[in-house]
Amino acid sequence: GDHVTLETGTGCVHTAPAHGTDDHLICKKNNIQTINALNNKAFFKTELDFIAGLPSMKADPLIIEKLKENNSLINVEDYYHSYPHCWRHKTPLIFTSTPQWFISMNKNNLIKGALNKVKNVNWEPSWGLQRIESMLTDRPDWCISRQRNWGVPITLVVHKENGEIHPNQIELFDKFAEVIEKEGISAWDKLNLKDYISDHDDYVKTSDSLDVWFDSGVTHYAVSSKIFGKNVVSDLYLEGSDQHRGWFQSSLLTSIAMNGNAPYKTVLTHGFVVDEKGRKQSKSLGNVVSPQKVWDNLGADILRLWVASTDYRSEMVASDEILKRTSDQYRRIRNTFRFILGNLSDFQDNDKINFEDQIELDKWVINQAKKLQKDVLDLYESHLYHKAIQKIHNFCVNELGGIYLDIVKDRLYTCKSNSSARRSCQTSLDQLLNIIVRLIAPILSYTAEEIWQTSERLNIQEESVFLTNFDISEINYESTINESEWNRIFEIKDAVNQSIEEMRNENKLKGSLDSIVNINANSKDIKILEKLGNELHFLLISSEANVKIKESFNIQINSSNRPKCTRCWHRHSSVGSTKEHPEICHRCIENIDDDGEQRKFV
Known part of the structure; x- marks a missing residue:
């Protein structure tokens, strides 16, 4: 077979058609009978007397000994090689063939229809399309049966001798579904065939359960359609990157088979949470950041903010330091609301x-x-x-x-x-x-x-x-100062702030309201700044602001020696000019006793 190469191994290959996909296919191609030596518990069958009842690994020494007795063994040598193990128990596995139920990918052009429809889906990130296309292209038929005592039963009735499905199976599906809907899943075990078919002595119920991916794959029908209406298409399916092989695919295939369309408009894939070293979080490594702990200590919104502020398209790093920075980010937003509400x-x-x-x-x-x-x-x-x-x-x-x-x-x-x-x-x-x-x-x-x-x-x-809804009314640009002019004004303000900060660092100035700002600028800048008139100093948060035309732009900050208003903290010559209010400026007097000052720009 194609799985045997000259680059690896001895070239002499043991072939067991009941215990490996490649072996099974090559033997089927060459009409070699499949002999299954293991029972459904993966123990050797009773007809193999000297190893009967043993698991495959424990039988190895006895089989080697038997080969030696018959002079059928050339050499025995231990060597290390990769071998499949159970992901949960870490114990070695053995593959064995069993009779199963499959959904064909090629009959009725199921896989072809799926490949056509995925192109109409919005995949986030965009590489999701290539990922699912590659998985669909090489996908084998879908084995939907499982040998478990729990789950949704496959309600098939098959002939005792030849395994053929009962000729009235379609009608039986409806009858069995009605019983299960009324009495629950366990009704299948109690159900007696003589109540439904006349030739019940020749037939038996199957004991297989449905693949759980089939269960989740039909939520578009069993959940969405029942709640939102027939043939509804979901706006978004959201899961980890491993679900291109799982839920995204099972949902797609069942929906194509039932409705001829994909069950979703958009599929969003996110990465997995890792620690600051990029390692998968696990209890054994002790690097798990518990969502409940974050919730209890920092609040649910900190957890939500961390999730939202992380680029989900790749692995997401979680650590105490990152969550602390997220808390700082949250406080800035919350404090903004506190100021506004106050x-x-x-x-x-x-x-x-x-x-x-x-x-x-x-x-x-x-x-x-x-x-x-x-x-x-x-x-x-x-x-x-x-x-x-x-x-x-x-x-x-x-x-x-x-x-x-x-x-x-x-x-x-x-x-x-x-x-x-x-x-x-x-x-x-x-x-x-x-x-x-x-x-x-x-x-x-x-x-x-x-x-x-x-x-x-x-x-x-x-x-x-x-x-509530968003107010999506148009932006009103009716203003005497356009956006580009505002941008230049704020650039100048930034330069003024830096100059004031330098003065404060040198202990030449206590605060910005103690300053007099003198700006030398070209005619274009002067024209913009003059639009603010005598309100420029409010924008610069200074007690006074002056502008002059000069070829080169520069800023001079001086400390004001004028008296300070105890109410607005501006320094102004009018402070103390009235006996009624000896500690405040004329602007504050106007705001207290008169109609209040007039503003147009700032």
């Missing part, structure tokens, strides 16, 4: 400001949040969860924590409580809350629901965050 406690629907009337910075952040929503929803649709959570986290850290929330603290804390300037900011915070809580819900489910239930701004909309 500043919406006095905000109602009738306080909202129309978009066109909002302050320019507030318009900018709403548009950024809507872009985030579009990007994240696209990533969710593509099952790129690690990129989705990365975008959400980066938005909380950069656009919000690094820019917007840092700048608007002054407006939230010092402007008149019901002023347009403050309400404009709260309108944006309210929209941020609504967008981001929905975006985190698929991953940080418990946190999202906790936020929803504790916020009156949210729970008046729906009973749960999971019963």
